[in-house]
Amino acid sequence: MPNKRVSLHGPDHPDFILDDYPLYNLNRTSATYIDQMSSRLKDFNMDQPSWRVLMLLGDKNPSSVGELSRRSVTKISTITRILMRMEKEDLVSRAPFAGDNRVIEVFITDKGKSLLKELRILADDVYSQAFDGISDQDVITFTNILMRLRQNLS
Template sequence: MGDPGTPAFQVDKYPFYRLNRLVGRYNAIIDARLRAIDLDIPSWRVLMILGEQAPRGVREIAEAAVIPLSTMTRIIQRMAAAGLVASSASAEDARVTEVSLLDLGESKLAEAREATAPVYARIIDGFSARDFEKLLALLGRLDENLEGLR
């Protein structure tokens, strides 16, 4: 089953090779579409996360985007300078910096959704709802199995 610890290992049977290859190919396609609308992938991730729920703390955004906190802080600062987001101290906990979408960010999010939706539609073409739910469940199991490992 793709075990890299065995002599019978085959890279194309290794799920993480397949996942990395898929993500790499997807990001290359998405990157070109996003650059055409003056966005990069990290900023797109932030917009998508905030589009789901805002405001959110920088740490929460970093965790959802799978980007280190220090890097996310710089991304948020860059996006704020571009007028896409605003950040401020949380009213509940001044140690938490909350990030919200500005009007330009909302507009850019709509553009990004329009630019990337056809790619997503193509990727899931031919998947039934049941297949898709099974895929998500299996990926969730892999993720859960990683808990506690370092």
Template sequence: MSEDLRPLGDPGSDAFRVDAYPFYLLNRAVGRYNVVIETELRAIGIDIPTWRVLMILGEQCPLPIAQVARLAVINISTMVRIVERMAKAGLITTAPSQQDGRATDLHLTDKGTQTLTAARAKTAPLYRKLIRGISAEDFSKLLSLLDLLHDNLE
């Protein structure tokens, strides 16, 4: 049985240790990932927020701008600026939603689909490097634990 490190991750504890605080460790990993991935994405002319939007629309398209913002973890005012930039670059188009005329749907263009394909090719080697040494079981557990942390914040 392993030591219970949860009390050490409690910022209210006198025994608190930053290396046992999951959100510090998550931010450290994401920060490093963003530095590395940004270099790859800039080589094809996009940034991380554009990559997020492309990935989301690559799974399901069209989607309302508000839903894309939520899924991309981008506030709506920032999302509007990203959408304007992406539309100007020819990566997406916007149109009134057929389900709700008050909403604006985002659609990938052919150029957006091509850019998504290029971005996936650029980022795949890093992903493969990141998961190296992680078993299928541990990877599945990691995803479940991250979902649980997210759900506990709701």
């Protein structure tokens, strides 16, 4: 239920109220979304990090390991382990970039594309649940604010 009070003060202010703090609520919402997705992904023997990689490759295929790391906000060493596991499951393949052998490109396989198609339906259900009762204009405003926050923090 929407809270009419929103803390316009940072944590060091005497009037600070944690439950009304936008960044606290952003973190809680993100965690709730991840929990929802994780529980639904289990039916496909998929975890959140692998889902994120499939979504990124669905958006831009191929992508370099470095680009996947940056866009997924995941350390290179972690993304490499995720990719190794996904490669064993035949969801992705990796190959040196033709112009620079130091760069490894990641490709989504046909099996990965097929799974991604199913998972997008699942994700659409979570999206619909999350934005139920929220106008298109509010979704646009919310997305623009999130992008601005990320830009401000970069």
